[in-house]
Amino acid sequence: MAIIKLSATERRRLSAFFTCLVLAVGAWVFTVLSNSYNYTVKEVLNFRNTPQKRAFHSLQSDTVNATVSGNGWQMLFSKVNRDVNVVSVDLRSLEYKSYVVLSSQLEQINTKKEIGQQITAFNPDTLYFDFSNRKVKRIPIQLNTDIRYKQQFAQANNIMLNPAYVIVNGPASVIDSIKSWPSDTLKLDSVGEPVSTRLNLQAVKEGNLSVFPKNVQVSIPVDEFTEKVLEIPVKLINNHNYDDVKIFPQKVKVTFTISLSRYAQTDEDFFEATADLDLWRKKGYKVLPVIISKQPAYSKIVKIEPQNIDFIVKK
Template sequence: MALNNKYNYIAKTVLVFKNTPTKRAFYPLQSDTVDLEVEGTGWQLLFSRLRISPPSISVNLGQLNTKDFIVFSDQLLNVNKQVGSTQKVISVKPDTLYFDFTKRIVKTVDIKLVSHLGFSKQYGLASGVLLSPKKIKVAGPKAELEQITFWPTDTLKISNLQSNSTIRIGLQHSLHKNVSIYPSSTEVKLSVDEFTEKTVEVPLKIVNNK
């Protein structure tokens, strides 16, 4: 194989969706990994076998506002802009992406803090933990949202706490591609105080001593 000659080769890449529909919940009916048929040099073919390929490409889903599918051949120009001028994407397999649609609704649920807090000796929480915001909006299919009563944060881990703290922490990612949340983080305020020990002597009185 002449490394400077042109060859066609396959490079696997992951899809990243952008411009998703705001009023339609959707679920992809195929994998989020596609095969790019790329024209490049022998050097690039060698690198492809070493798993050096575009890690991801973005796909515009704007057409889903009126259609139930996306055709890659309509977006080849945009795809080629993402892989660089030295390579040329000839085709994408599968060429058509199909989506399942359901009615999209929005509900508000409480944020649940997941935490492992450790305190210095004689220190502890002086009051309840404050979250801001303490609720989020969840959007998705009605059947999915009926099962969601709260939304957990990422795990907040702090040790040796002995003063007030304010931390911004992210919310856990949705396990369903057609469920989205807003906002994606919350501010946690911890009010910490020192609890001192004190010895108090009190008189002892015996009653009904017969």
């Protein structure tokens, strides 16, 4: 392959040529991007001054295409900028009509936009709404949790929510179908002590609904658990004919877990063990399984000894 050899003068001329070319291209790009252009960006609608006496439902998407007047640099950056563009729309006029014209609010919308990035038009320009009767309802909060406890620790009592209810305001047709309002998921790991935290409720997805409050105080009692053993008398149930029935043994040994704070006060009165005589009469059982029908809240049965009892029915 032939190698072109250039003299020092030719190399200087070639270098000067490319330098001028780069400067010329740069000047051209700068000039082009400094010109004014109309370009389209997506804007998310944020409703304010919503009607107090009319429940509404938007009949179109919550985003619109906005035509923006700006220079080439702003147009370029709008293509790579991932920030959410928000347009605040005043719905005060819905008190007496069923649509809002965005172009009629351009002046107040543009007061919140940067100079040189003024919106000139919207597509669609008119937003239409459907209306129904407004209803207010008090509904319970549904707490979502994903909690992992340290070994031998667990929830020791009922979770307390403050408040336990939210007030939902919106169309009657929608409100009637809502039975509870979910919270965000409370995620905790290696929990070994009581939890007290504030948790956000899930955001409203419909523009015609409102929920108050937006968050809730969550208190979770947590304690260390240990095993305890008690002898519990067995109660015979479904002895419809009042037969003379003897059971053996009359007590069973129940091993269960209980929180340390309730260990001393927990005795056999907190439990009820039963054996169902219908299992013999209707199904022919030779022994009766023992069922723990009552136990302390948040305790856990580990084992029952024996699990089945013998019985004799005297004629």
